[in-house]
Amino acid sequence: MRLDGKVAIVTGAASGIGREIARVFLREGASVAIADINADAATATAAALDPSGSRTMPLPMDVTDEAAVDAGTAAVVARFGRLDILVSNAGVQIVNPIVEFSYADWKRLLAIHLDGAFLTTRAALRQMYRQKSGSVIYMGSVHSKEASVLKAPYVTAKHGLLGLARVVAKEGAAHGVRCNVICPGFVRTPLVEKQIPEQAKELGLSEEDVVKKVMLKNTVTGEFTTVTDVAECALFFAGFGSHALTGQSIVVSHGWYME
Structure with missing residues (x-):
């Protein structure tokens, strides 16, 4: 199994892409913290994916709350003894023309996607640096590469994740940490x-x-791209054996965007 003995935090893991990533990671031998703002859904997902409870941990977490992120990450390390993989997947979408976009909605979307990635990364890196190893994976989008109408803050945030990933790749290299971005289509x-x-x-x-x-x-x-398509890409990055791909992104989109 490619992730045997590894420990992962997956945010937004109670449903959709995050849940499938958690399932695939468990299949490959990892222990997984099911982080989600919906505490009941996180608990239900953890129980469904691992009825024994030995390799999952429900983790109620608002990724925009600094104290909650730091405490949640510490709780995972206390439970499992280490942290090898962070998948920053939590996100929302708000669709509106720029001229009708409220500033509150703009700030909320950027906070979840960018502030959440920063806060969870910072917390994870503190443990990964101590271990001298780790993999950070961001959930970008084809909108990390190009724009679509009605999605100004989403496109902005997803582009921003590419920049953050490249900085993490450069700063983390000396500490054995890799960083990548998955860019799914719809x-x-x-x-x-x-x-x-x-x-x-x-x-x-x-x-x-x-x-x-x-x-x-x-x-x-x-x-449509499937949740399994994306989860298998996350497994590829998480289990990759060297730093050869650090700082890189992969588009998973049935050819919607090619590079």
Whole structure:
């Protein structure tokens, strides 16, 4: 098993992509803290993925709360003795034209995506540096590479994660820490399901046309990326055996964006 004996924190792990990453990591031998702002969902997910409770830990966590992040990370290290992998996956989406975007919504989205990545990274690095090893993985997006209408703060945040990852890769190298970004296309999670009627309303399209003519228009297969596609990429980064790929990103999008 590729992650045997490793310990991971996955944020936003009670559903969607985060839950699947947790499942795959457990399959490959890791112990996983199921971090999520929804405490009940985190507990339910941990129990479902590991009924024995021996290799999971529900971790209620608001990633924008500095004290909660630091305390939660310390609790994971106290429980499992180490921390090898951080997957910063927690995120939200708010769709609106720039001229109608409230400043409060702008700040909220940037806080969850960027402040959350910073705070969880800082907490994780303190332990990883002590161990002289670790892997930090950010959940970016195709929107880390290009823009779409109605998503100004999301695109801004996802671009920002590339910059943060490159700094972590450079600073972390001397301490045995790698950092990477996964950039999925549209994955049919609750976050994306919510966008379909919102974009239909803003763009004056049917929901079917939003899927076919907006979300999947530029893919080579007309297919959504799956949570398993993304989780297997996270496993690839987490289990990679050297620093050869540190600072790099991978686009997982059925050809929507190629580089």
